Amino acid sequence: MLEVTNIAKEFPTRTGTARVVDDVSFTVGEREFFTIVGPSGAGKTTVLRCLTGLAKPTEGSVRFNGKEVTGPPPEFAVVFQDYARSLMAWFTVRRNVELPLRNLGLSAAERRQRVDTALAQVGLAEAGSKYPWQLSGGMQQRVAIARAIAYRPQVLIMDEPFASVDAQTRADLEDLLLRVRDETDLALVFVTHDVDEAVYLSDRVAILSRSPSRIDEIVPIDLPAERDQIGTKELPEFARLRAHVFSRIRVMVNSTEPASAH
Amino acid sequence: MLEVTNIAKEFPTRTGTARVVDDVSFTVGEREFFTIVGPSGAGKTTVLRCLTGLAKPTEGSVRFNGKEVTGPPPEFAVVFQDYARSLMAWFTVRRNVELPLRNLGLSAAERRQRVDTALAQVGLAEAGSKYPWQLSGGMQQRVAIARAIAYRPQVLIMDEPFASVDAQTRADLEDLLLRVRDETDLALVFVTHDVDEAVYLSDRVAILSRSPSRIDEIVPIDLPAERDQIGTKELPEFARLRAHVFSRIRVMVNSTEPASAH
Amino acid sequence: ACGGPELTKSADGRTALRVGIIPTIDAAPLYLGVSEGIFAKHGLDVSVHVADSGAALIPAAIKQENQIGYANVISDFQAAEQGLDIKLIHNCCGTGSDPAKDVSRVLVKPDGPIRSVDDLAHANLAVNSLHNIGEVSIKMALEKRGVDVSGIRFTPMPYSDMNDALKRGDVDAIWQVEPNVQAALAAGFTPLISNFVEARPEATLGYYLTSGAFAKQNPEVVKAFSDALDEANRFATEHPDKAREAVVTNLKFNPEIVSTANLPTYPQGLDRASAQEYATYAVRFGAVEKAPNLDELFWSGPGN
């Protein structure tokens, strides 16, 4: 459904260009939960930006249902890493969530209902009339998630969407995503730094090398389709996959960069 | 050294005031690593803002070395949750880290040396001449950390400082903090959503209830002073503490709020 | 301007006429013509429209927004020279032959650098606008007194600011017209010359004008206006107190100052002789490049 073929991305710098993404290819199938992990600064956000058509890859192409992606397709929803800035300070939380629904040809009642549901799902049923800047960091992030869910996209692209929420809420939101995927045939492209989360949620996990990044490995997660926070995480296969992904990231981080050298 | 006595914080709302923090008291001793955990929206950031004197508590008081805190004392450094907005887009990374040092009466060479060290410590030795908006989210967050470390405060206040970095880098940064604490007699007030991290790093962990928040419990972490990522986390006591904190947070999250109700 | 807007008639069949004027004592007959019913008698329903800048009055007349406008004789020449289609239709105001009764004076500070008329030859002299009637008439008056005018420097500024500028010494001399002359005298300044009278006694200094197109299309209206003004001007001349009162009520002039101010003459008809003389000097002093064709500039009656 979504095909990323040999994309590379360069940024202009004072002295020439910096190659940030070198060569990344993968495909994401229908209903697939595809996760990208990798060291900080690897180029995950950059890849996502190319994927959505927000940035144009310097080389390579992105195709969605066979068509070249040149701008964000209406079937996509995105939760940005910089969630605070993606909320509009001039609208209430409700209005922020409702805004994208306006083009979907829904009645006002349907819109209201979708917004209510999504806000309740992320645990913000009572914050609807507040403004984003009156919310805590984690609450803002959940507003961004609610907005994406209420939109009911075909492809949901999330860049570290749970970075600012507590462990329990995070678990709840993870399960929410899985449930939504099952109910609405959603495909997900997900970026996270939490290896447990990556393994727990995904069908496949792609490990990105340090920038200029390539795909180090795409790990298929052969866990039972039905996941649950306690059971799944206790499986030996889970532990194995987790350890494997973690060790790959460690290798990537330590490869050349003197992280925390002193 | 740092005493927080019965602070409460209310915000004006359309219909009156909202009590966000109800009654929070704790003290932080010299060289102590004090962590606050709690559900998203509990009021952790609000407590930190009162602590630093950035916000005035509606009730109660904050004292540092016996003196009432009414504005940020020069001995404090803060890493904000909203790290991206705390960096100055008009300065390079170096300049961002160096700016606070200008008041310390250091020679240019000393300043340069401190900046270099701090940037290297967070793994950004090569990003010094970039602008914040040319960095990935995690890199920006590490710039904010480097700035705080280079400042060499007596009290370091950090609001989810590792939310956007990968697991390996996070572990490295955790150890960096512990090392800095030992070398410079730093006290830390730390907010995190990662229970493992809280237990691993802290001398004591305070669990905040949902807003209007009170302190649910302050858990002393009786682990050996020497922590290490593998060894410490394998201790049975670690697992016990971790499970305990986690269960308290779960209780808090689920207490009245219908999180992810559907 | 072709065609121009249709004239409207008021309820009682009088022709509505808007007349543009600048706020000076010269406007008194116009107001008297309205208040004394003189225009009404001639079938005209005149409304007076005041504008500070002559630069706006002539375009307004050309557009026939104000069917009638006013400009002083030099401005009239300048407009005509630039090809603006205007016709002078009636004397507005002029000067008599008694220097003491002139509406215009050149004044200096008693203790200033300029003590005599001869000193004016190298003065920095404030006028309301350059290359205009003040400059031309002053030079005329001085030449007639045998003063070399080539070294005079003229500085433009509003009348209302002149007294102050003279007091401060920004300029050496000022050219004032009534009612500001009275204020200048009250401030203790010394009058040196009465430049209008001295330039040419019994001269017409400003004319009512209209656009050529209007004059052509509505000769009888112009005639009626001209006739009415004969009467109004006569009335104003005969009743100077009423003339003073008219500008106090209509233009908010300070009654104290107006009560002592000299009034201009309000001459009959359409005087060409003085215009001829002014034209000669206007060319000489560079206010216009060549003498205007007065035959074209002056309206020659409804017969034409």
Add this chain to the structure above:
Amino acid sequence: MTAVHAARTARPGWQLAAGTVVILLVLEEVLTRTGVLPADYFPPVSQIGAALLPELAGAQLWTQVGQTLQGWFVALLLATALAVPLGLLLGTVWWVRGLTRPIVEFLRPVPSVALIPLVVLALGTGKQSELFLATFAAFWQLLVATTAGAGAVDRVTAETARCYGLTRVQTLRWVALPSALPYLMTGIRVASATSLILVVTTEILIGVPGLGAQISLTRAGGSPDLMYAYIIVTGLLGWLINIGLTAGERRLLHWDAANRDDANRDAANRGSR
């Protein structure tokens, strides 16, 4: 929330402002009375006040105020209605901006005063001319403000709009316009004074009825007291208008960092420590 709060914080400011004004007035009185400032052409306030009082009682002054206010309002409204959509377009569509920039930059410094004869010829000496000149002057200022504001949209916010398939018009309305609003409101306060000034100036120069015409008449008539009285009325008008605009701005921009009550109160607390 905002209104109640504004009322609460406005009170001490009001007294302070009044105090400052009184001090300035007394200062002027003393300076002119003692002859430091020349009193005959710059009369003491008491004298201006004495000239103003009877005018205040009469209907004429209020008619003039009404006419000037009407001119100000219509011109500002017209300028806003024209400049905001155009500015949003220029701020968000780079090639339109490129195409029009030289023309815009060329037209902006054209002084309205120089246009007066042309405008009189084209539009006459009535209210239309006044409106045209005031709108013309205010328009460019608003255009610059809106263009700059629309260009200052946060990148992430803009990308959010794109990702969720907001149409061009929706993006202009819900993203570009609110982002530009802080700039625009400043622009409106700048343009409001410009509009008022041009209305009064055209009234002075071409005699459109209003406060300016009165200033011109009283100046020509040699009554500086009255002239300054009218100038002061003009200034007061500007001040009152600004009070209204500021109040409106606080409501419209209650979400802007400048007006977030709590943040400001905390900042003020810190400032006064």
Add this chain to the structure above:
Amino acid sequence: MNRRTLSALLGVVGAVATVAIWWLATENSTSVYFPPLSRILETAWEHWLSAEGRADIAASIGNLLSGLAIGVVLGIVVGVALGQVPLLHRALSPSIEFVRAIPATALLPFAMMLFGLGTEMKVFLIALGCVWPVLLNALDGTRSLEPTLRDTASVYGITGVRRQLNIVLPSAAPRIASGIRVAIPLSLILTVTSEMVGSHQGIGFVIVDAQNTFRITDMWSGVLLLGVLGFALTWLFGLAEKLLLPWEKRAERAL
């Protein structure tokens, strides 16, 4: 070809098209008030390039630049100060708004009283007019300083001049720049106004004199010159902005 050159090229196209339309529309004009562009250009060429014309331009530009510079500096300083000291803002704002609403023409006598007829009076008037857009923008820009940034500054003890230069000014800079963009043409307009009184020289003097003597073509040529100057000044300011605010280029226009 990158966007910037393309944009500049488009600008040339737009300008040429406008000139062409103007040229064609007025080519056969007989109206005294709307002369053919060809004649305006001819007049402009003759007058403004002559020694006298160049002296006029030089006189005006000198006043204009001094007035503008004073206005901008004063506007920034006062605006930034008022933006951070609410008490000062509340105390002074009525007086400021009062003065702001008074037309420059009405302030002329006051300016003359203070400075006489010379250059100072003109510079004063220009500065007084230019100061407002800059001041208000600086004020509002300062007031809406990003709260996190404000907190960062106070946490790290970045205060005083350092705070002003490193935090407040850069973050208010885009707004201040937009205020200066408004002030530039205003300075030209005020140059004209200030030269209406007591001048013998200057672009404004030429325009007003031409207007008074109905030399409309000369007047147009002056207006044309003002346009050219306005364009040049704004362009120069754009260059300066690029040098002074390099981080602004990140806003590679989001929409």
